[in-house]
Amino acid sequence: MIRLSELQVKEVISIVDGRRLGFIIDLDIDVKTGKIIALILADQENKSHMFGKTEEIRVLWQQILRIGSDVILVKEAYDQRTLMLP
Incomplete structure (x- = not known):
């Protein structure tokens, strides 16, 4: 089992372009x-968008390839950005 706090310290990296x-x-x-x-x-x-909205990236659980000790590797699609209200 893994806690959210443990996931939050791992950087998420796209294997598509290494970003x-x-x-x-x-x-x-x-x-x-x-x-x-x-x-x-x-x-x-x-970092921020018009009217104080923040851009976010939504990565589906099925796109996670590996959860390592310090990073999470994902196969990211380019149309995943959405706006999130503050």
Whole structure:
């Protein structure tokens, strides 16, 4: 078993281009099953957007290839950025 606090200190890296995507700020969890649906990351490239909104990257649990001791390797799709209200 792994805790959220342990996941949050691991940097998420895309194997598509080696880009550092950032660190986990939240999780999407299916309340019916209790399973994690996606990791939510703050987008490092776009710190803030118009009207105080922050860009986020949503990485589906199925896209995780490996959770290592200090990084999480994922296969990222390019259309995963969404806006998150502060």
